[in-house]
Amino acid sequence: MEQEQQTKVDLGSGSVGRLLLRLALPTIIAQIINVLYNIVDRIYIGHIPGQGSLALTGVGVTMPVIMAISAFAALVSMGGAPRAAIMLGRDNKEDAEKILGNCTVSLVFVAVILTVVFQIFGKDVLMVFGASDNTIGYAWDYMQIYTLGTIFVQLALGLNAFINTQGYAKTGMITIAIGAVCNIILDPIFIFGFGMGVKGAALATIISQAVSAVWVVRFLCTQKSYLRIRKKNFRLETKIILPCLALGLSPFVMQFTESVLSVCFNTSLLKYGGDIAVGAMAILSSVMQFSMLPLQGMTQGAQPIISFNYGAGNFERVAKTFRLLLIVCVGYSCTLWLLSMLTPQLLVGMFTNEAELMAYGEWALRIYMAVSLLFGIQIACQQSFIALGNAKTSLFLAVLRKIILLIPLIYIVPNFVNDKAMGVFLAEPIADGIAVLTTGILFLHMFSKLKKQMAD
DSSP states (O other): OHHHHHHHHHHHSSOHHHHHHHHHHHHHHHHHHHHHHHHHHHHHHHTSTTTHHHHHHHHHHTHHHHHHHHHHHHHHHHHHHHHHHHHHHTTOHHHHHHHHHHHHHHHHHHHHHHHHHHHHHHHHHHHHTTOOTTTHHHHHHHHHHHGGGHHHHHHHHHHHHHHHTTTOHHHHHHHHHHHHHHHHHHHHIIIIISOOTHHHHHHHHHHHHHHHHHHHHHHHTSTTSSSOOOGGGOSOOHHHHHHHHHHHHHHHHHHHHHHHHHHHHHHHHHHHHOHHHHHHHHHHHHHHHHHHHHHHHHHHHHHHHHHHHHHTTOHHHHHHHHHHHHHHHHHHHHHHHHHHHHOHHHHHHTTOOOHHHHHHHHHHHHHHTTTGGGHHHHHHHHHHHHHTTOHHHHHHHHHIIIIIIIHHHHHHGGGGSSSHHHHHHHHHHHHHHHHHHHHHHHHHHHHHHHHHHHHO
16 A cells, blocks of 8 residues: 555656656666667677678568567557556556556467467578578577577566556666676677677577566566566456557557568668668667667656556646657757767767778668657657557557558659669658658647546
8 A cells, every 4th residue: 555655646746857757767778778688789790700791781680570579578568558557547456457467478478479480480581581691591590599588578578568657667777787787798708708609699688688587577476566467367358458459559560560661671772782781771770779769768757657647637747747758859869860960980880890881881871860850759749649548549650650651662762863772761761751740740639639638
């Protein structure tokens, strides 16, 4: 009861600015640390003597698989966690714990299915995803080991959302930090010390994710957590899990389409620019993670505040939280845009020291990130739709940017420019500009209607 009261005080009263900082800062740090899982792998792999460029390209081809695995974790957790927060705002702990239990079982089930599918069909999938005869060996070496740890990814990423949604942002940060630190330590040991190359990078990653998974499950099973994993809630109930999956469909589409997009980019760039273009794309996608994950960390920090106060009918705090979220997200995305435009060599140089790949990556980065200063508007509005339980609009926006706009543009734009590979990279800023404009208009409309409804 004492913990319950603390949750109410934290989310329903006090300064919104201080509360957002308290919840978002650890989450942002966690997201930045989380980037290190894949980026540190690529940094080490890109510097393997004599094979760094091809090895980096091969591991880059596995990104659609990694994104797909993360997307399924988001399908369950990014719908379940906001619904649990809304239940807490309505003082309904029993249903909140049922949501947690049902989501836990769903994450395990999804992990088993994905592991079997990728172990059987993984090599064929990689060839479709843009691997060449030169890079398939590196790609399969990494993916075969990485996918064995799918259950650890599902539990660590999926259940951590339920820690953050209760307001335990520091604990959520520790979950990610433990795994990332392990990965940073183990990567050079396995890659260089044991001479395992990309296999060592994959092994270090799944061991690190296993440590994170054990940590998060242990926390949610103890009295330290207000919401606890209980065996009695493992029985799947359609009235519990289906609304979670419906709400999680938007972040799932957002992340899964990143996987599809990666395939479209890789296959088109392999056709027009060869392995070096695909290698550059591996670097660009890493830089894009820098831009997206800290923004997602900020929105995850704001989500419990928005969801709780929406459930409690307090529109004023919902509005204050969103305005502050928007200001911070736009400020960050503008800063990242300046870095990409003015000092691309610093960002590209983290992943390779080969002159040809660096030169190619620098001009490609400026094109690819040309509209990244608007990302703050897009993600703040889109994730707030989710926090408010508006699954349909958020899903539409995810589909609009990536499926309706970006994927067709990847194949259309190269027909109108001399440099076909440059045309592929140009598709990104064109799609981003249209998507941000649409998202802003829809959110303003929805927010004005919500204000009227909650005032009545």
